[in-house]
Amino acid sequence: MKQSILLSYLTTPNFGTTLWGAAIVYIIPQKKKSHPFWRITGASLLFLLVGFWARTYSGLYTGILSKNTVMAVSVFTMALFCCEISWQNALLTATHAFVAQYMATAVAGFLDPGSMIVAFERVLTEMPRANPVTVGAFVVCYAFCLGIGLKTKAEGNHIVPKMWSIITVLCTYFFAGELNTQAKSAYYLCTDKEQALAFIRIIYCFEFFCSAFYLLIQANLQHQLQMRIDIETEHRLRQLQREQYKISRKNIDLINKRCHELKLYIAEMANDKSEAAPPKQQELLSAVQLYDKEFHTGNIALDTILTEKSITFSEKKIALTCMADGTLVKGIEDSDIYTFFNDLLNAAASVADEQTEAAKRTITLTISGKGEMAYVQLATFAAPDSEKAYRAQTEPIAQYAQRLGGMLRCSQENEHLHITALLPIL
Amino acid sequence: MKIAVAEDDRKCRADLIGKLQQYGNQHNIPMTIDAYGNGVDIAEVADKGYDLILLDILMPMLNGIDAARAIRRIDTNVMILFITNTAQFALQGYEVDAIDYVLKPISMPVLELKMERIVRRIEGKKKEEATLLIVADRQMRKIQQKDIFFMEVKDHLLVYHLENEKIHVTGTLSDIERKLQKNMFFRCSRHSIINLRHVKRVTADAVVVGDDSIRISVARRKELLSAMLDYCEETGQ
Numbered sequence A: 001m002k003q004s005i006l007l008s009y010l011t012t013p014n015f016g017t018t019l020w021g022a023a024i025v026y027i028i029p030q031k032k033k034s035h036p037f038w039r040i041t042g043a044s045l046l047f048l049l050v051g052f053w054a055r056t057y058s059g060l061y062t063g064i065l066s067k068n069t070v071m072a073v074s075v076f077t078m079a080l081f082c083c084e085i086s087w088q089n090a091l092l093t094a095t096h097a098f099v100a101q102y103m104a105t106a107v108a109g110f111l112d113p114g115s116m117i118v119a120f121e122r123v124l125t126e127m128p129r130a131n132p133v134t135v136g137a138f139v140v141c142y143a144f145c146l147g148i149g150l151k152t153k154a155e156g157n158h159i160v161p162k163m164w165s166i167i168t169v170l171c172t173y174f175f176a177g178e179l180n181t182q183a184k185s186a187y188y189l190c191t192d193k194e195q196a197l198a199f200i201r202i203i204y205c206f207e208f209f210c211s212a213f214y215l216l217i218q219a220n221l222q223h224q225l226q227m228r229i230d231i232e233t234e235h236r237l238r239q240l241q242r243e244q245y246k247i248s249r250k251n252i253d254l255i256n257k258r259c260h261e262l263k264l265y266i267a268e269m270a271n272d273k274s275e276a277a278p279p280k281q282q283e284l285l286s287a288v289q290l291y292d293k294e295f296h297t298g299n300i301a302l303d304t305i306l307t308e309k310s311i312t313f314s315e316k317k318i319a320l321t322c323m324a325d326g327t328l329v330k331g332i333e334d335s336d337i338y339t340f341f342n343d344l345l346n347a348a349a350s351v352a353d354e355q356t357e358a359a360k361r362t363i364t365l366t367i368s369g370k371g372e373m374a375y376v377q378l379a380t381f382a383a384p385d386s387e388k389a390y391r392a393q394t395e396p397i398a399q400y401a402q403r404l405g406g407m408l409r410c411s412q413e414n415e416h417l418h419i420t421a422l423l424p425i426l
Numbered sequence B: 001m002k003i004a005v006a007e008d009d010r011k012c013r014a015d016l017i018g019k020l021q022q023y024g025n026q027h028n029i030p031m032t033i034d035a036y037g038n039g040v041d042i043a044e045v046a047d048k049g050y051d052l053i054l055l056d057i058l059m060p061m062l063n064g065i066d067a068a069r070a071i072r073r074i075d076t077n078v079m080i081l082f083i084t085n086t087a088q089f090a091l092q093g094y095e096v097d098a099i100d101y102v103l104k105p106i107s108m109p110v111l112e113l114k115m116e117r118i119v120r121r122i123e124g125k126k127k128e129e130a131t132l133l134i135v136a137d138r139q140m141r142k143i144q145q146k147d148i149f150f151m152e153v154k155d156h157l158l159v160y161h162l163e164n165e166k167i168h169v170t171g172t173l174s175d176i177e178r179k180l181q182k183n184m185f186f187r188c189s190r191h192s193i194i195n196l197r198h199v200k201r202v203t204a205d206a207v208v209v210g211d212d213s214i215r216i217s218v219a220r221r222k223e224l225l226s227a228m229l230d231y232c233e234e235t236g237q
Helices: A002-010 A013-031 A036-058 A067-082 A087-111 A113-129 A132-154 A162-187 A193-271 A278-289 A300-315 A334-352 A387-403 B010-026 B039-044 B064-074 B087-096 B108-127 B173-179 B218-235
Strands: A319-324 A362-370 A373-381 A407-413 A416-424 B002-006 B032-036 B052-056 B079-084 B100-103 B131-136 B139-144 B150-154 B157-161 B166-169 B185-187 B192-195 B199-202 B206-209 B212-215
Touching (some): A193 A334, A300 A334, A300 A362, A319 B100, A334 A362, A334 A387, A416 B218, B002 B039, B010 B052, B010 B108, B052 B064, B064 B087, B079 B108, B173 B185, B185 B218
Parallel strands (some): B002 B032, B052 B079
Antiparallel strands (some): B150 B192
């Protein structure tokens, strides 16, 4: 919120000239990779000189400015801001440049104190010409925007919502712009109508770029906040999946233990003639075998997810065949393996589940090595021409693979859906 | 396509051969299928140059896994597809570089799914046998494309990097690129073409081919991974 409020204040027309400083500083780091302190100090000094020159000798603010110069200034500024500016860099440099601008004014005033005093006197005498309604509206708008900012902060957010940002900018643009234009017209003694018009054009140009700059920074902040939220959500999700993985591991161990006990019990029953009839025993044995599906690939996380999915898929009458060398993915964190293959198999199961023919309710997974990478192949049956839908479904997994430094791809040939992935062995 | 089926159960074997022939007829793939009743018999004829061997895991005398080990000692290129009742045994398949396994009873759709991949790989492996004629030191040389690790332009010369040798020739990468097998090579930059067969790993800004690291841009990295997936799908390597 501090940034938002600061930006709200910075977007007053006074800030206009500071954009030049920001632009200069933005350009300098691109060319020279010196220490940020020297870059900023150097740029501030440069801006100080430019400001000093502009205010004292160039006649920029005394009305000798041609229309073409105004246009050139506008186009150049626009071109600068069309570049992507890192908001932190821009904000930092703008603040420095803002200070530098006042330093330039002070230097100009110091060199020619007489003209400064006259200028301030004129501002004070000319200011009442400003429309009281405009001034009032400006104050109300700022108070309102500040209130929104505080409310946003109270709600636990860090930045002002986009809609209020736009309102703030518009208020600044119309009311503060009007107020400052009048004040500055007086300040720079623009008595000539043409001079005043040219001056107003400059100020509105600056206003426009300030607004665009403000929105750009707001958009950046919004984007960063969204990213932060996404990262936090992902962390939470990974934490949950880590816990889920531990629970699954425990459950599988328990199932295996119980399965073993039951098999022994059935064997005992088979030896005892007085017990249940053999067909019943067979039924019982096959029921137990449903849970006797532990995979041994050489990777405990992979074994867990494959065993878990195999049991789940059995209940859905989906056959999972897997040939994998688990050691290939040993460099990847257990929770990542669990998450990746969990999502991958779930996506495949949702496709296989749509098949009505029993023979087509099958998923084949193979993991083999390619250099120091693991090559994952998954094949299943899918409805024809539905590749796009499945690609969308596997998009989050593809992003996950990308995050791990690999790639995942989904393709369909007739009714065979193939999902292939390359994962680096870290 | 030369196929061998090793299955002790006669009924099952006949059913499998019938399905394979049906697949061959449907996809216009000429097939010669030999049948064997145990693991010892198939291991003895492993040098017959089969493209594919279907091996039952539970067989008398020599089980499928051991038979596959014996086959691998003779032929490292043949593709092995296990046939099994239980998935647990088949997990050992990767030890003998088996392509996959199929659960009994074998259904036609599942066999088609597996065969599709096998046929693609056989075609991919044939492509790898392609050769390249180059003139080095005024002598004509024939090199197998799969033996090239990467090619680069250095000091206005074209350098072929092989496992233990570097061959310097005159020419351009673009001319050579046209002669190379598609999907087997990838152009990393204006100065280098790599053989996907020998890619060890892809880092954030480089690709490691053999023991050499070649720089790659972020945009090309994505294309490289995609090309590698194509290559893996074709050859299974």
